[in-house]
Amino acid sequence: MSVRVVVADDQEIVRTGLSMILDVQPGIEVVGEAPDGRQAVELARRLRPDVCLFDIRMPGIDGIEATRLLAGPGVTEPLAVVVITTFDLDEYVYAALRAGAKGFLLKDAGPALLAQAVHAAAAGDALIAPSVTARLLDAFADIGPAGPAQQPVDPLTEREEQVLAAVAGGRTNSEVAQELHITLSTVKSHIASLMAKIGARNRVEVAIWAYETRRVRRSAGSTTRASDHRPG
Numbered sequence: 753m754s755v756r757v758v759v760a761d762d763q764e765i766v767r768t769g770l771s772m773i774l775d776v777q778p779g780i781e782v783v784g785e786a787p788d789g790r791q792a793v794e795l796a797r798r799l800r801p802d803v804c805l806f807d808i809r810m811p812g813i814d815g816i817e818a819t820r821l822l823a824g825p826g827v828t829e830p831l832a833v834v835v836i837t838t839f840d841l842d843e844y845v846y847a848a849l850r851a852g853a854k855g856f857l858l859k860d861a862g863p864a865l866l867a868q869a870v871h872a873a874a875a876g877d878a879l880i881a882p883s884v885t886a887r888l889l890d891a892f893a894d895i896g897p898a899g900p901a902q903q904p905v906d907p908l909t910e911r912e913e914q915v916l917a918a919v920a921g922g923r924t925n926s927e928v929a930q931e932l933h934i935t936l937s938t939v940k941s942h943i944a945s946l947m948a949k950i951g952a953r954n955r956v957e958v959a960i961w962a963y964e965t966r967r968v969r970r971s972a973g974s975t976t977r978a979s980d981h982r983p984g
Contacts, residue, residue: 754781755874760792761807777867789813793821796831802874808837808844816847823852832873854878878954904949915942919955920962
């Protein structure tokens with residue numbers, strides 16, 4: 753079955769373009785379009801698509817608030833939302849992910865990455881463009897979280913720390929498996945364990961938690977574990 757998608761963007765040419773791109777991708781079908789956040793929320797609640805693709809800047813209810821209404825804390829049956837924008841602003845990224853988005857892409861991501869993000873969200877996974885993940889880590893490394901980050905209910909294993917760093921660096925499950933020389937099912941098991949230990953709902957929140965607790969940081973264009981920089 754095809755992944756059913758609702759697209760929302762206040763610019764008609766962009767909205768139409770995104771719909772056309774997605775409609776020609778294998779296994780994806782655009783079932784609705786909306787010109788603003790309010791209509792997007794109404795349409796999504798009525799159609800219950802597999803994935804919502806929302807622009808951030810929209811009149812009335814913006815993409816972040818629309819995401820919160822459909823996927824935020826307290827929503828009993830959350831929908832999968834991928835946020836896409838031309839504005840490469842860190843505060844937008846952070847707000848969208850905190851609102852419950854399962855992905856964040858820039859509009860120059862290209863058809864392949866766009867389709868990958870939609871399929872990932874539909875499968876309950878999440879995808880953040882690697883460049884966006886890097887910017888998140890850079891932007892908030894010195895700011896820190898608004899409040900104390902939740903500590904794991906049980907200590908993380910060494911392998912879980914390695915998987916955490918890879919996820920925070922924007923790696924896909926396949927890339928993590930290849931990098932750490934483990935199977936894909938093992939990667940999924942470690943991510944599931946991480947989410948259970950830190951109370952995260954998805955890998956996006958795992959990545960946020962990683963830099964909020966300063967377990968990872970950016971260095972020379974790559975993501976590294978904080979422990980790798982400890983003396984001795």
